[in-house]
Amino acid sequence: MHKVFTAKYPSNIALVKYWGKYGNQLPRNASLSMTLCKAYTEVSLICIKKKNPEVEIEYFFEGSTEPVFYERILRYIKGQKEFEKLVRNYTLKISSKNSFPHSAGIASSASAFAAIAAVLLKASNTIRAGQFNKQASRLARLGSGSACRSFYGPFSLWGKLEGIKDSSDEYAIPVENVHKIFKSLMDAILIVDDSPKKVSSSKGHSLMKGHPYAAARFRDANKNCKEMLSVLRSGDFENFAFITEREALSLHAMMMTSREHYLLIRSGTVKVIEEILRYRKETGLPLCYTLDAGPNVHLLYPESIREQVHTFIQQDLYNDLKTVIYDRAGSGGTILKVNNGTA
Ligand code: DP6
Numbered sequence: 001m002h003k004v005f006t007a008k009y010p011s012n013i014a015l016v017k018y019w020g021k022y023g024n025q026l027p028r029n030a031s032l033s034m035t036l037c038k039a040y041t042e043v044s045l046i047c048i049k050k051k052n053p054e055v056e057i058e059y060f061f062e063g064s065t066e067p068v069f070y071e072r073i074l075r076y077i078k079g080q081k082e083f084e085k086l087v088r089n090y091t092l093k094i095s096s097k098n099s100f101p102h103s104a105g106i107a108s109s110a111s112a113f114a115a116i117a118a119v120l121l122k123a124s125n126t127i128r129a130g131q132f133n134k135q136a137s138r139l140a141r142l143g144s145g146s147a148c149r150s151f152y153g154p155f156s157l158w159g160k161l162e163g164i165k166d167s168s169d170e171y172a173i174p175v176e177n178v179h180k181i182f183k184s185l186m187d188a189i190l191i192v193d194d195s196p197k198k199v200s201s202s203k204g205h206s207l208m209k210g211h212p213y214a215a216a217r218f219r220d221a222n223k224n225c226k227e228m229l230s231v232l233r234s235g236d237f238e239n240f241a242f243i244t245e246r247e248a249l250s251l252h253a254m255m256m257t258s259r260e261h262y263l264l265i266r267s268g269t270v271k272v273i274e275e276i277l278r279y280r281k282e283t284g285l286p287l288c289y290t291l292d293a294g295p296n297v298h299l300l301y302p303e304s305i306r307e308q309v310h311t312f313i314q315q316d317l318y319n320d321l322k323t324v325i326y327d328r329a330g331s332g333g334t335i336l337k338v339n340n341g342t343a
Contacts, residue, residue, distance in 0.1 A: 001070040002048040003340055005123050009114035009333030012149045013187060015244045015290060016224045017251045020208030020217070026169045029221035030159025032228050033149045035299075037330030039100045041111035045119040047090040056091035062098070064133050073116065077145045082135075086124045094119075100325060105191060105296040114150035114333055115144030118253065122335050133332075137171035145205075148172045154183055155232060156327035161225055167299060173286050173331075179246040181286075182329070189325040190311055192268035193295040195225030196208050198252070199255070201264050201293050205260035217254060220306065237302070241288030244300065249290040255293075266295040267318050273297060275320075279312050303328070 012033040020028035051058060057077060059070045086092065089247050094116065100106050117140035121127060125162070127135050133151045141148035141158070149156040152174035161167045205305050224243050231239045253264055269291070276289050276299060287301035287309060301309050313324055 003123065004046045004278070005047075005119040005338050006042065006046075006336040007115045007118045007333060008040050008042045008336055009111050009150050010023055010036045010153070011100075011108065011111040012036055012146065012328050013107075013290060013292060014146065014149075015017040015155075016221055016228055018158065018248050019205065019251055020211075020214060021134060021145060021205045022246060025145055027145060029218040030156060030157060030161045030167065030225040031146075031149070031183050031221065032157050032175065032225050033146070034155055034187065035150060035330045036106070036152030036187065036327045039098075039111065039189075039325065040095055040104045040333070041098050041108065042336075043094060043096045043115035043119050046093040047123050048093070049087065049089065050069050050091050053088065055087055057087070058091075058093045060093075060095040062096075065122075073143075076113075077120065077309070078115075080120075080142065081137060082126060082139060083120050083124055085126075086120065090123075091118055091119075091173045096129060098243065101194075105194070105197075105292060105294040106189065106325070107144075107146055107292060109144040110146040110150055111333075113147035114140045116140075117143060117147070117263050118151075119161055121129075122338065131251070133260075134171050135254055139224045141171060145295060151332050153331035154178060154185065156223065156332075157229070159222075159225070161222060163226075173180055175229065175232055179233060181237060182232050182240070185329045186303055186306060186309070187327045187329075188301075188324070189298065190196050190272055190297040190299055190313070190329060191322040192272060192297060192319060192320065192325065193252060194267050194322050198264065199293075204258075204293060206314060207215045207260060208254065211258050213254065213257060215252065220250065232301075237288075238284035241286070243287045244288050247309065248289065251293070264294050265291070269295045269297060271320055272317055275316055277318075279316065283308070285297075285309075 014033040018031035018034040137148040137151045149172040155175035159170035
């Protein structure tokens with residue numbers, strides 16, 4: 001007897017950044033992200049009943065073996081007690097594919113671990129319906145921190161914040177009462193450089209240990225999360241832009257001032273940012289940028305000015321870019337299907 005589970009989970013882009021962790025994948029500060037829509041990972045899991053006690057887990061990414069990611073997934077699956085029974089009783093065949101190119105600088109570990117945690121939890125069949133997202137978010141976090149925020153949309157909050165009910169370092173929660181201007185927020189991902197990351201996020205997180213500005217950074221991020229929650233409710237785009245851009249630059253400032261300092265932004269990044277600021281000043285339109293841990297720029301704007309922004313990108317930015325990926329706020333992931341079959 002075998003069972004097949006399929007899930008589709010999106011990536012997300014942090015507006016208030018998670019940068020620094022402790023213990024078992026716990027964040028040093030709260031973070032808040034916009035869930036993407038078109039940038040997702042689709043995972044299928046085939047569970048085949050077995051009798052022998054050996055761990056049998058296969059992993060394919062877009063049809064090929066990926067030894068480095070396989071080792072990470074293997075360690076992850078073996079490390080979770082929730083998956084113990086599943087691993088003992090079944091051979092697990094996992095295949096995953098992304099809707100976006102690897103080089104796009106989109107956090108693929110966020111969507112991958114959200115989808116993998118979700119299918120494995122579904123297959124292990126131990127969770128009551130109302131608890132599924134909470135537990136899947138917690139398990140995804142143990143694979144990659146930012147993955148825990150991909151379960152809800154359009155915005156998701158991860159990390160204990162004083163005064164915010166249900167907020168937790170263990171899992172993310174949905175942001176409630178979002179103003180309509182932000183519900184359909186667009187994200188044009190401006191690819192400045194598509195070469196592989198020079199310094200991993202794990203390395204970056206570890207450099208926050210003993211960072212001279214760490215305490216101030218963690219305090220500031222928590223404060224920004226609280227302010228962002230109220231901005232998302234009120235619809236105040238000016239303050240949304242202010243917090244989002246300061247957060248992006250703070251993240252990179254941490255990299256530039258850590259013990260082993262490094263620079264992920266390129267001259268193209270700065271050029272694109274300056275063009276965005278010029279265009280905003282000239283037109284007064286509500287748009288802003290953020291950065292992930294890389295050189296590419298996310299341009300955020302409401303759906304109502306979509307046409308103007310596309311023209312701006314084509315006319316003023318395109319020459320400095322490798323490509324553009326147009327995405328928008330999404331509502332989180334789903335388990336697509338569960339099939340019973342015979343082996
Ligand atoms: C800059 O979630 O990739 O994207 O927990 O080590 O897997 P691990 O780190 P990861 O870090 C993401 C850092 C970031 C900011 C963010 O998404 O909040």
